[in-house]
Amino acid sequence: MTPEVASLIDEASRLESLAMAIYTRLASCFREDGELHRFWMSMARHEAGHVGALALIRTLLEESADDLHFEVDDRVTREAAVLIQALHREAGGVVPLERAFAISLELETLELEDLVLDLTCALSDPAVRLQAEQMLLHDLSDLSLMIEKRCTDDELLARADALVDSRVGTDNRRGYVRRA
Amino acid sequence: MQACSQIEEQVSEKDFQTWILELGARSFDGETLTLEAPFGLFRDRVKQSFLPIIENAVAVSAKKRCAVVVIVGQFVAAAGANRARGNHRPVAATKTPVAKPKPLREKTFETFVVGEGNRLAYLGARQLAEQSAGEGGNPLFLYGGVGLGKTHLLLAVGQALRASGKRVLYYQGEDFTRRMVEALQGGRMESFHREFRSADALLIDDVQFLAGKRRTQQELFHVFNLLHEAGKPIALASDRAPDELENLERGLQSRFAGGLLADLGPLDRELRLRILKGKLSEAGIHLDDHILERLAVQLQGSVREIEGLVSRLRAASSHQSMPLDDGVVETMITPYLTRRGPIDLDVVIDTVAWVHGLTRDELLSRDRSRRVAWPRHIAAYMCRKLTAASLPEIGHALGGRNHTSILRAVRSVAERQTSDAAFSGRLQQMEKMLGTSPGLRGRGAMAGVAAPPPGH
Structure with missing residues (x-):
C-alpha cells in the first residue's frame, strides 16, 4: 500500500470520527426526547462502525501480498474536511431539529464511504470484501423515516428519499480510487 | 454526586453533555469503577480525553485512588432518554447527575434586539x-x-x-x-x-x-x-x-x-435584519447589503436559525482553505433559504417591495402613482398565487384594501403575464426567489429581478 493511500485512509478515518462526534453531540442536544436520542446515537454508532471498517481495510491492504498501487482522487476528502469541520462547530451550539436533520443529510451526502468502498476492490477474498462493504454501507431509510415522522419539511424529506435511493446498491460509486 | 460536579467544572458544558452524561456506571466494588459507553469509538474518545479527569474526580469523591475502567455496554444507548424521564442510571462515581440550577449564560439586555x-x-x-x-x-x-x-x-x-x-x-x-x-x-x-x-x-x-x-x-x-x-x-x-x-x-x-x-411574536423583516447584522458583527463577518437584505426577507425562522447561519459562516471563514467569498456565502446560505411550509403574506409583500426598490410602507400606502401601484398589483397577484389567503385577507395585508380591488389587481397582472413574455419571466424569477421552485434560489435568480425600472 502506498503512503498516499495510507494517508487517504487516515484522513477518511479522522473525518468519520468527526461525523461520529457530530451525531453524538446531536444525541445530547435531544436527550429529553428518547426516540430522537436513540436515533442520533444509532447514527453515531454507524459512523463509528465506518472507522472500524476503515481500520480493517487498512490492515488487510497492508497485509496484502500484492504491492498495490492506486490512483487516488483526494478531492472528496478535501471537500468533506471543510464541510465536516464546519458542521462540527455548528453542532457545538443550539441546533433546531430541522437543522439537525439537514446536517445529517449533508453528512450522509458526502461520498467518503464511496471512496473507501473503491479501496475494497483490492481485497482479494470476496467474503472479506463483502463484509467490509456491509460495514461501510449505511441504510439511511431510518433517517428518512425520522424526518417524515418528526418534521413537516417536504423538501428535507425529498432530499432524504433521494439519498436513500442513490444508496441502494453499490454500483453508483464514483470511482475516486482506481487500481493503477 | 461530588465526582459528577467536579467533572462538570473541569470540562466544557458541551463536552459534559455529550460525553459524560452518556456514560452509565456498571459497577463499583470500592476499588474499581466500571463505566459503560454506548460504542467503541465513544469509549476511546472518553478514555483519550476525559479519563484522567474522571479518575481524579472519583478519587476525590471516594477519598482514595480508584481504577476507572470504561467498557462498551449494552444499556447506555437508552440511558440518556431514561434519565430524561427521571429514570436515572447512575453516572460516574455511581451517582446520578443531580439537577441543579443552570448557570446563567452570558445573555444580557444589551444584546437583545428589540422590535x-x-x-x-x-x-x-x-x-x-x-x-x-x-x-x-x-x-x-x-x-x-x-x-x-x-x-x-x-x-x-x-x-x-x-x-x-x-x-x-x-x-x-x-x-x-x-x-x-x-x-x-x-x-x-x-x-x-x-x-x-x-x-x-x-x-x-x-x-x-x-x-x-x-x-x-x-x-x-x-x-x-x-x-x-x-x-x-x-x-x-x-x-x-x-x-x-x-x-x-x-x-x-x-x-x-x-x-x-x-x-x-414572530420576527419581522426589520428585526431579522438587525439581529442578523448584530450577530455577523459579533462574529466579525461582513456580508454585502444585498445578501443581508435578501436573508432578512427570506429567513423566516427563529433567532436560532440566524445564529446557526452565522456560526456556519464563521466556521467557513475561519477555515484557511475556504475564504468567505461570494461563492462560499452562497453555498452556506442556500439551506437557510429553503422554504418551509406555506409562504407568509408578509414575506411575499416584503419581497415584491424589495424587488421594486420600494419600502414596505410605500407599497402599502395610498400612493396611486404607477411606480407604487403596479408593484402593489404584483404583490396582490403573488399573494393570491403563492399563499392560501383569501382575497379579503390579502386586501387586509396590503394596507386594508377592498377584496374587489385585489381581484382587479390580480386579473390585470394575469392578463399582462399572458401577453408580455419578459414580464412573465420576471414574475417567474420572483417566484423562484420566494422558493416555490426547487433548485432555483440563489443570486442568479435574484440578479434577474433585482431593481428593475420602476413601473414594471
Whole structure:
C-alpha cells in the first residue's frame, strides 16, 4: 500500500470520527426526547462502525501480498474536511431539529464511504470484501423515516428519499480510487 | 454526586453533555469503577480525553485512588432518554447527575434586539430586573415560539439581578422536576424548600414541561407562593400562554397569569435584519447589503436559525482553505433559504417591495402613482398565487384594501403575464426567489429581478 493511500485512509478515518462526534453531540442536544436520542446515537454508532471498517481495510491492504498501487482522487476528502469541520462547530451550539436533520443529510451526502468502498476492490477474498462493504454501507431509510415522522419539511424529506435511493446498491460509486 | 460536579467544572458544558452524561456506571466494588459507553469509538474518545479527569474526580469523591475502567455496554444507548424521564442510571462515581440550577449564560439586555413583536416582553423583563415592576409585573410570564428570545430575556433578568448581588435560581422545567424528584427520593425535601426560601429570585424556563406532573406542580405552587408573597421577582417562560397549558393545575395557571403576560411574536423583516447584522458583527463577518437584505426577507425562522447561519459562516471563514467569498456565502446560505411550509403574506409583500426598490410602507400606502401601484398589483397577484389567503385577507395585508380591488389587481397582472413574455419571466424569477421552485434560489435568480425600472 502506498503512503498516499495510507494517508487517504487516515484522513477518511479522522473525518468519520468527526461525523461520529457530530451525531453524538446531536444525541445530547435531544436527550429529553428518547426516540430522537436513540436515533442520533444509532447514527453515531454507524459512523463509528465506518472507522472500524476503515481500520480493517487498512490492515488487510497492508497485509496484502500484492504491492498495490492506486490512483487516488483526494478531492472528496478535501471537500468533506471543510464541510465536516464546519458542521462540527455548528453542532457545538443550539441546533433546531430541522437543522439537525439537514446536517445529517449533508453528512450522509458526502461520498467518503464511496471512496473507501473503491479501496475494497483490492481485497482479494470476496467474503472479506463483502463484509467490509456491509460495514461501510449505511441504510439511511431510518433517517428518512425520522424526518417524515418528526418534521413537516417536504423538501428535507425529498432530499432524504433521494439519498436513500442513490444508496441502494453499490454500483453508483464514483470511482475516486482506481487500481493503477 | 461530588465526582459528577467536579467533572462538570473541569470540562466544557458541551463536552459534559455529550460525553459524560452518556456514560452509565456498571459497577463499583470500592476499588474499581466500571463505566459503560454506548460504542467503541465513544469509549476511546472518553478514555483519550476525559479519563484522567474522571479518575481524579472519583478519587476525590471516594477519598482514595480508584481504577476507572470504561467498557462498551449494552444499556447506555437508552440511558440518556431514561434519565430524561427521571429514570436515572447512575453516572460516574455511581451517582446520578443531580439537577441543579443552570448557570446563567452570558445573555444580557444589551444584546437583545428589540422590535415590535417583543417590545412588551423586553420592557417587562427590564422592569422586573430593576425590581420596579410592582405587583402588576411580577410574575412575568413570557411566551412564544421557539427561538424568539424567551430564554435570552430570562437569562438577562438573571444576569442583571445577580449583578446587583441577588441570589437567583434559574431552572428549566424538566430540571425543576428532576430536582424535586431527587429531593423526594433522597428524603431531602427540607433542603429543597430551604434552597428556594433563601433565593432572591426565581426563573423557570420551559414551563410547559411541567404539564401533567401533579406533584411537581404542587411543589412549584408552594415555592411560587413563598417567593411571591415575599415580593421576590419571578419570571417564567413557555411556548404558550398559561390558559393554553393543558394539564396545569388551575391554581398555578392563575398564579402564572396574575402578573404581566408578554407574548414574543414572530420576527419581522426589520428585526431579522438587525439581529442578523448584530450577530455577523459579533462574529466579525461582513456580508454585502444585498445578501443581508435578501436573508432578512427570506429567513423566516427563529433567532436560532440566524445564529446557526452565522456560526456556519464563521466556521467557513475561519477555515484557511475556504475564504468567505461570494461563492462560499452562497453555498452556506442556500439551506437557510429553503422554504418551509406555506409562504407568509408578509414575506411575499416584503419581497415584491424589495424587488421594486420600494419600502414596505410605500407599497402599502395610498400612493396611486404607477411606480407604487403596479408593484402593489404584483404583490396582490403573488399573494393570491403563492399563499392560501383569501382575497379579503390579502386586501387586509396590503394596507386594508377592498377584496374587489385585489381581484382587479390580480386579473390585470394575469392578463399582462399572458401577453408580455419578459414580464412573465420576471414574475417567474420572483417566484423562484420566494422558493416555490426547487433548485432555483440563489443570486442568479435574484440578479434577474433585482431593481428593475420602476413601473414594471
